[in-house]
Amino acid sequence: xxxxxxxxxxxxxxxxxxxxxxxxxxxxxxxxxxxxxxxxxxxxxxxxxxxxxxxxxxxxxxxxxxxxxxxxxxxxxxxxxxxxxxxxxxxxxxxxxxxxxxxxxxxxxxxxxxxxxxxxxxxxxxxxxxxxxxxxxxxxxxxxxxxxxxxxxxxxxxxxxxxxxxxxxxxxxxxxxxxxxxxxxxxxxxxxxxxxxxxxxxxxxxxxxxxxxxxxxxxxxxxxxxxxxxxxxxxxxxxxxxxxxxxxxxxxxxxxxxxxxxxxxxxxxxxxxxxxxxxxxxxxxxxxxxxxxxxxxxxxxxxxxxxxxxxxxxxxxxxx
Amino acid sequence: xxxxxxxxxxxxxxxxxxxxxxxxxxxxxxxxxxxxxxxxxxxxxxxxxxxxxxxxxxxxxxxxxxxxxxxxxxxxxxxxxxxxxxxxxxxxxxxxxxxxxxxxxxxxxxxxxxxxxxxxxxxxxxxxxxxxxxxxxxxxxxxxxxxxxxxxxxxxxxxxxxxxxxxxxxxxxxxxxxxxxxxxxxxxxxxxxxxxxxxxxxxxxxxxxxxxxxxxxxxxxxxxxxxxxxxxxxxxxxxxxxxxxxxxxxxxxxxxxxxxxxxxxxxxxxxxxxxxxxxxxxxxxxxxxxxxxxxxxxxxxxxxxxxxxxxxxxxxxxxxxxxxxxxxxxxxxxxxxxxxxxxxxxxxxxxxxxxxxxxxxxxxxxxxxxxxxxxxxxxxxxxxxxxxxxxxxxxxxxxxxxxxxxxxxxxxxxxxxxxxxx
Numbered sequence: 001x002x003x004x005x006x007x008x009x010x011x012x013x014x015x016x017x018x019x020x021x022x023x024x025x026x027x028x029x030x031x032x033x034x035x036x037x038x039x040x041x042x043x044x045x046x047x048x049x050x051x052x053x054x055x056x057x058x059x060x061x062x063x064x065x066x067x068x069x070x071x072x073x074x075x076x077x078x079x080x081x082x083x084x085x086x087x088x089x090x091x092x093x094x095x096x097x098x099x100x101x102x103x104x105x106x107x108x109x110x111x112x113x114x115x116x117x118x119x120x121x122x123x124x125x126x127x128x129x130x131x132x133x134x135x136x137x138x139x140x141x142x143x144x145x146x147x148x149x150x151x152x153x154x155x156x157x158x159x160x161x162x163x164x165x166x167x168x169x170x171x172x173x174x175x176x177x178x179x180x181x182x183x184x185x186x187x188x189x190x191x192x193x194x195x196x197x198x199x200x201x202x203x204x205x206x207x208x209x210x211x212x213x214x215x216x217x218x219x220x221x222x223x224x225x226x227x228x229x230x231x232x233x234x235x236x237x238x239x240x241x242x243x244x245x246x247x248x249x250x251x252x253x254x255x256x257x258x259x260x261x262x263x264x265x266x267x268x269x270x271x272x273x274x275x276x277x278x279x280x281x282x283x284x285x286x287x288x289x290x291x292x293x294x295x296x297x298x299x300x301x302x303x304x305x306x307x308x309x310x311x312x313x314x315x316x317x318x319x320x
Numbered sequence: 321x322x323x324x325x326x327x328x329x330x331x332x333x334x335x336x337x338x339x340x341x342x343x344x345x346x347x348x349x350x351x352x353x354x355x356x357x358x359x360x361x362x363x364x365x366x367x368x369x370x371x372x373x374x375x376x377x378x379x380x381x382x383x384x385x386x387x388x389x390x391x392x393x394x395x396x397x398x399x400x401x402x403x404x405x406x407x408x409x410x411x412x413x414x415x416x417x418x419x420x421x422x423x424x425x426x427x428x429x430x431x432x433x434x435x436x437x438x439x440x441x442x443x444x445x446x447x448x449x450x451x452x453x454x455x456x457x458x459x460x461x462x463x464x465x466x467x468x469x470x471x472x473x474x475x476x477x478x479x480x481x482x483x484x485x486x487x488x489x490x491x492x493x494x495x496x497x498x499x500x501x502x503x504x505x506x507x508x509x510x511x512x513x514x515x516x517x518x519x520x521x522x523x524x525x526x527x528x529x530x531x532x533x534x535x536x537x538x539x540x541x542x543x544x545x546x547x548x549x550x551x552x553x554x555x556x557x558x559x560x561x562x563x564x565x566x567x568x569x570x571x572x573x574x575x576x577x578x579x580x581x582x583x584x585x586x587x588x589x590x591x592x593x594x595x596x597x598x599x600x601x602x603x604x605x606x607x608x609x610x611x612x613x614x615x616x617x618x619x620x621x622x623x624x625x626x627x628x629x630x631x632x633x634x635x636x637x638x639x640x641x642x643x644x645x646x647x648x649x650x651x652x653x654x655x656x657x658x659x660x661x662x663x664x665x666x667x668x669x670x671x672x673x674x675x676x677x678x679x680x681x682x683x684x685x686x687x688x689x690x691x692x693x694x695x696x697x698x699x700x701x702x703x704x705x706x707x708x709x710x711x712x713x714x715x716x717x718x719x720x721x722x723x724x725x726x727x728x729x730x731x732x733x734x735x736x737x738x739x740x741x742x
Contacts, residue, residue, distance in 0.1 A: 006406075017417070100486075280700055281726035
């Protein structure tokens with residue numbers, strides 16, 4: 001899998017030669033392609049190698065010496081991976097065929113995997129209406145075209161909204177797709193499975209004007225929480241990996257104590273509260289005060305429900 | 321050896337990337353396993369590959385380097401870049417582009433001697449470098465043949481070489497999605513590199529990008545499972561630099577989408593055991609295992625009592641829930657009118673457990689598992705609503721209550737063992 005022909009340098013050279021097959025490329029253009037395709041320091045290697053003839057593919061005037069535009073066939077590994085993802089139920093959401101993969105063994109099959117903590121109420125990937133909505137939305141996102149939607153709400157009725165579709169967000173934990181939108185002051189994130197109907201909004205309406213004038217992605221309000229971590233029962237590693245998908249900063253205070261700041265979207269606060277609780281006494285929220293209050297409220301409620309129960313013995317707990 | 325931004329082996333950079341991304345609190349001096357020179361080189365490579373995702377901060381112990389990525393904002397896993405930094409020689413890259421140029425025309429096949437002639441002619445015209453010898457070219461063609469990039473056919477006694485079949489690639493959207501969420505997603509990223517830039521229509525929440533670092537190990541394990549083979553695992557030991565070897569039969573990959581870890585569930589000495597992928601350094605393919613199907617069936621049955629990955633009780637150390645090896649956990653959740661979503665939450669998160677609706681405001685959860693300690697973090701997420709809880713494992717029950725009391729003290733709910741009524 002770790003092969004040079006999949007690498008950034010080979011791709012960069014292929015891109016340069018593709019461009020140089022039609023007309024000469026300048027050194028400046030070569031540098032530009034290297035910056036786009038490869039790494040920060042790649043220009044120090046790729047450009048001199050091509051123009052010195054050490055990699056003998058370019059003539060001095062910047063034309064490709066090859067007879068054809070470079071193109072590498074797919075490797076067996078790439079075909080086996082494609083064959084494997086065609087066994088995934090979510091593949092139905094995309095319009096695609098399996099041509100050219102006949103007789104290829106998949107790299108893995110669903111029985112080789114177990115996602116053991118995914119929620120059980122994932123989206124219905126096999127439902128025709130869901131598939132139609134998914135494809136419609138993907139098209140609308142590409143076109144940045146406003147939509148009129150009816151969406152099921154908690155009261156069991158539907159809410160109508162005009163929105164600009166920005167992108168689809170998928171959560172592996174929830175096994176759900178959500179549509180992230182702009183242009184509507186409520187319902188910025190819409191569960192795909194809750195959509196009852198969609199159609200394009202006619203040009204000339206208010207939401208069209210909004211879409212024309214607002215091209216940026218929606219910005220979510222960010223909050224941060226700081227907790228002190230006591231590294232008992234391997235909590236340091238578990239917690240840092242658990243919160244790895246957030247932007248975070250960890251500092252070692254002393255001994256087994258660490259201080260961690262996690263930045264999150266405000267709408268995810270309740271989820272973050274219970275995730276912090278799951279680490280028990282090994283994480284102590286120190287700021288902000290309102291987050292401390294949310295944890296405290298849950299513990300207070302718990303103490304009212306069950307009182308203070310029997311004591312046990314445990315050695316690996318945080319101690320001051 | 322002078323610095324090069326490309327690397328020969330993935331193993332060492334894998335450790336550094338994990339340290340910088342997951343931790344990011346160590347200073348240069350704390351990377352005691354490796355030399356300072358090695359640390360500087362790896363840090364510089366990561367800066368070159370990851371650019372703005374790298375950050376630094378000065379502490380009293382020195383400069384800490386970290387990788388800061390909000391995986392909800394990125395559309396493509398930046399850690400895949402490490403897989404695209406394999407080093408090569410001038411000969412490798414020259415042969416690569418020339419061989420595919422020679423074999424470009426549709427269906428054309430050449431024997432080695434004709435390929436050699438074309439290479440010699442090309443290089444004589446354009447380069448002062450010496451041409452390649454036939455054994456080097458044959459070796460390269462064989463390597464590409466094993467990877468499916470080049471196909472061979474016999475014409476009499478002569479072996480002919482032609483390029484592998486081209487196929488139509490799926491859409492950028494499809495590859496954007498599956499390269500992020502499918503196992504060995506870096507392969508999807510390799511495919512994306514063949515397509516024009518575009519897409520970016522998907523974002524990912526709760527997205528653990530560190531899986532990128534274990535793609536190679538995962539791929540080797542999939543290969544073994546597809547062939548029903550045993551393997552020898554080289555595992556990181558507890559002490560620095562220690563390597564432990566174990567002979568196992570890989571049965572299934574267990575993935576946690578809430579904790580970010582991936583595990584191999586394998587038969588080890590007659591019992592299914594879990595091995596963290598990030599602790600596996602190397603996978604060596606072994607003999608075919610005739611019992612593979614039987615072992616997997618056994619795992620299927622056992623999974624009805626595995627909450628996460630632990631099978632601790634299988635060896636008979638548990639056995640307090642009426643069945644040998646199983647432990648029982650039972651708790652009741654209380655909720656108010658209008659909070660029925662709490663019951664729904666139990667239903668969607670219950671895994672191998674059972675949920676019973678007791679009345680309008682209470683639901684009971686029951687599970688019999690090999691290791692009930694695995695449920696504790698999840699049970700804590702219901703704190704504030706737990707009316708009662710019972711563990712058949714008495715030691716665990718005491719620990720749960722003790723931890724809860726520690727939390728009460730930590731947040732000032734009780735002081736010196738008494739309730740704080742303020």
